[in-house]
Amino acid sequence: xxxxxxxxxxxxxxxxxxxxxxxxxxxxxxxxxxxxxxxxxxxxxxxxxxxxxxxxxxxxxxxxxxxxxxxxxxxxxxxxxxxxxxxxxxxxxxxxxxxxxxxxxxxxxxxxxxxxxxxxxxxxxxxxxxxxxxxxxxxxxxxxxxxxxxxxxxxxxxxxxxxxxxxxxxxxxxxxxxxxxxxxxxxxxxxxxxxxxxxxxxxxxxxxxxxxxxxxxxxxxxxxxxxxxxxxxxxxxxxxxxxxxxxxxxxxxxxxxxxxxxxxxxxxxxxxxxxxxxxxxxxxxxxxxxxxxxxxxxxxxxxxxxxxxxxxxxxxxxxxxxxxxxxxxxxxxxxxxxxxxxxxxxxxxxxxxxxxxxxxxxxxxxxxxxxxxx
Numbered sequence: 231x232x233x234x235x236x237x238x239x240x241x242x243x244x245x246x247x248x249x250x251x252x253x254x255x256x257x258x259x260x261x262x263x264x265x266x267x268x269x270x271x272x273x274x275x276x277x278x279x280x281x282x283x284x285x286x287x288x289x290x291x292x293x294x295x296x297x298x299x300x301x302x303x304x305x306x307x308x309x310x311x312x313x314x315x316x317x318x319x320x321x322x323x324x325x326x327x328x329x330x331x332x333x334x335x336x337x338x339x340x341x342x343x344x345x346x347x348x349x350x351x352x353x354x355x356x357x358x359x360x361x362x363x364x365x366x367x368x369x370x371x372x373x374x375x376x377x378x379x380x381x382x383x384x385x386x387x388x389x390x391x392x393x394x395x396x397x398x399x400x401x402x403x404x405x406x407x408x409x410x411x412x413x414x415x416x417x418x419x420x421x422x423x424x425x426x427x428x429x430x431x432x433x434x435x436x437x438x439x440x441x442x443x444x445x446x447x448x449x450x451x452x453x454x455x456x457x458x459x460x461x462x463x464x465x466x467x468x469x470x471x472x473x474x475x476x477x478x479x480x481x482x483x484x485x486x487x488x489x490x491x492x493x494x495x496x497x498x499x500x501x502x503x504x505x506x507x508x509x510x511x512x513x514x515x516x517x518x519x520x521x522x523x524x525x526x527x528x529x530x531x532x533x534x535x536x537x538x539x540x541x542x543x544x545x546x547x548x549x550x551x552x553x554x555x556x557x558x559x560x561x562x563x564x565x566x567x568x569x570x571x572x573x574x575x576x577x578x579x580x581x582x583x584x585x586x587x588x589x590x591x592x593x594x595x596x597x598x599x600x601x602x603x604x
Contacts, residue, residue: 379414440471454551494529
């Protein structure tokens with residue numbers, strides 16, 4: 231790019247009057263340092279720089295400095311808006327964690343603390359409470375990973391107390407919030423229930439009464455879906471409402487009646503229920519089919535169906551599907567149905583049934599609940 235004579239002379243005047251380094255001025259003007267040096271030799275005034283020109287250069291530099299400070303403070307404010315109302319110790323911790331991004335003095339100014347106070351904080355030994363917080367935080371990170379990043383404050387507090395730590399929910403919540411540890415939640419929706427039929431519709435025997443007195447008294451089933459790069463994968467499950475344990479499941483690339491039947495067969499093989507057990511589902515055509523009703527009759531199970539369009543009538547199974555998707559399936563994209571199926575098996579057998587804490591069960595897992603009442 232060819233520069234005019236006036237541009238070159240103005241650049242030389244800024245060098246001679248602003249007090250900034252040549253490297254900085256060259257960068258601001260978008261030219262090389264050696265080029266700027268040649269201009270200085272060529273256009274250096276023989277007399278003193280006039281006062282008006284010197285004032286203009288100093289004013290330009292002052293404005294550049296103010297703009298730079300405002301940009302830095304704006305970037306800081308984007309990150310620290312939740313920290314402004316925290317105690318000084320939290321603000322000092324934020325400054326310490328971002329001291330390599332911005333000048334400490336700037337951080338202290340924006341956070342309304344003194345640089346002297348920050349230096350005193352960094353040299354002060356950690357108190358007993360801070361040391362205990364670090365210990366608790368290490369356990370939180372461990373159990374957060376074991377829970378597939380799904381536990382919030384209540385379940386996390388239960389995990390820590392079971393591990394032998396005397397800690398309350400508020401402290402756990404504070405440490406999780408301060409360290410950016412929060413349950414992962416995302417959502418994708420697809421309607422799977424085909425209730426526009428009159429085949430096999432039966433009464434709602436359950437009628438929202440989910441609690442059961444014993445195993446194999448009330449079962450519930452439903453079908454949901456998981457998106458993969460290879461297409462939709464459909465999952466049918468059967469849950470024992472006494473312990474909320476998944477006792478039967480099946481997957482398929484098509485949502486046909488055999489999907490619901492295979493999940494039911496698995497549950498029957500595992501539990502061998504006595505006649506009179508209620509099997510509740512929505513009004514999907516798979517559960518109203520002749521073959522499925524024939525299976526129920528053969529095993530002495532009593533059919534029950536939700537009211538039309540009422541998802542709350544089957545809330546226990548809907549809650550399981552939400553947990554499965556939010557805590558495992560929505561965390562990544564699945565390339566194949568086989569990969570998604572392996573993840574479902576691992577979640578049910580490795581986490582949901584044996585480990586996941588349920589508030590409905592008093593904060594223990596389905597298998598632990600069944601062992602306790604056995």
